[in-house]
Amino acid sequence: MNLLLLEQTDFIAADRVVLADRRFTHMQEIHRVAVGDTLRVGQINGLMGQARVVRLEGHEAELQVSLDQQPPVKLPLTLILAVPRPKMLRRLFQTIATLGVPRLILLNSYKVEKSFWQTPFLTPEAIRENLILGLEQARDTVLPEIIIEKRFKPFVEDRLPAIAADTLGLVGHPGDYPACPRAVQQPVTLAIGPEGGWIPYEVDLLAKAGLQPVQLGARILRVETAVTALLSRIF
């Protein structure tokens, strides 16, 4: 946790918060704070700054908060991912929040196992919890928008063309395609397939919607590694 994120409900006055949950435990066990110490804090979807510990008791801490810094800018990106297996999904929410992805669309695909949609990691509470862990890692406050699209064809045919318009549209896909571009200076719409890849029908439909296939070399990467590698190369 490189930034302590504050919720609206933590505030007992305009510049005071009281914390009694995992953040309090973290302050005690990892930061080993004492009264008078300062910590980096941020308000969820708001500014970042400093907090000074003004009261510390057995079960809670009171902090005086001063918020005056903008959070870091996000990437100019809409990321579209075929839903990965649950274990991967949890870390992926953290990773995309850390990397500064502002909008993630989770999409169905032929090779996505139906059971993947049943995971508790797709509940709004679990999504938010993992996004916050990723923001705390990166020192950012702004929650990415997560959109769930359970039907491939209606999304790609009806809604994707408007999303991809005026952006560089890319599909990460192994094969005989151009190499993924570097240091792109415009907004990007990027789609990354499931384990085993998109099927040709899906690649065709994505291309019709404005997303052109690009490849990253012969090595097959796990989804989380592919996301980081593609974003690091593109931006």
Add this chain to the structure above:
Amino acid sequence: MNLLLLEQTDFIAADRVVLADRRFTHMQEIHRVAVGDTLRVGQINGLMGQARVVRLEGHEAELQVSLDQQPPVKLPLTLILAVPRPKMLRRLFQTIATLGVPRLILLNSYKVEKSFWQTPFLTPEAIRENLILGLEQARDTVLPEIIIEKRFKPFVEDRLPAIAADTLGLVGHPGDYPACPRAVQQPVTLAIGPEGGWIPYEVDLLAKAGLQPVQLGARILRVETAVTALLSRIF
């Protein structure tokens, strides 16, 4: 597992192997193979190719193997990492094998907790197991070399200058440094610090050994994410 990796000891003849361990289970449960099916295989530190299932019994499978393809090339890189926490270390061995790192040096640093060196994930068996998982993911056969350096100063002063000679030497380090270069066309020596970063004394010593600090932006990345992001940008 995108490639079934074969050990020398699996061979019962020049072109025949018998498998009875987790690879046999994987073939049955994930690939659901039948006699006559073919699979992608590779020999550890050797060639890749195809194998045909010639016998399938309750507890083992016999495959006829034909190896004729070179594994993918490795990155021209020596990667130096401050030892991360054990949970991270396990995945990191997989990730560096997947990404094609040929040589990893695990180094001590002021902010590495002493207990990190005690993890069972640093035993040769555990290292090999996780490297193999990473190679299977990427479809590569060649095990990276892993070197353990428990003393920072003697390594950086006495051995690092020779390693870094004739390479582009870089230290990933947050701060007011040049941005990490892109698409480098020469061999690289790259050092990545622990959670909390290198201390200034360490950065100075690394610079004297030929490694210059570069940064990746304001966001603080987990070690595994930083490794992937830096390598994807540099190569």
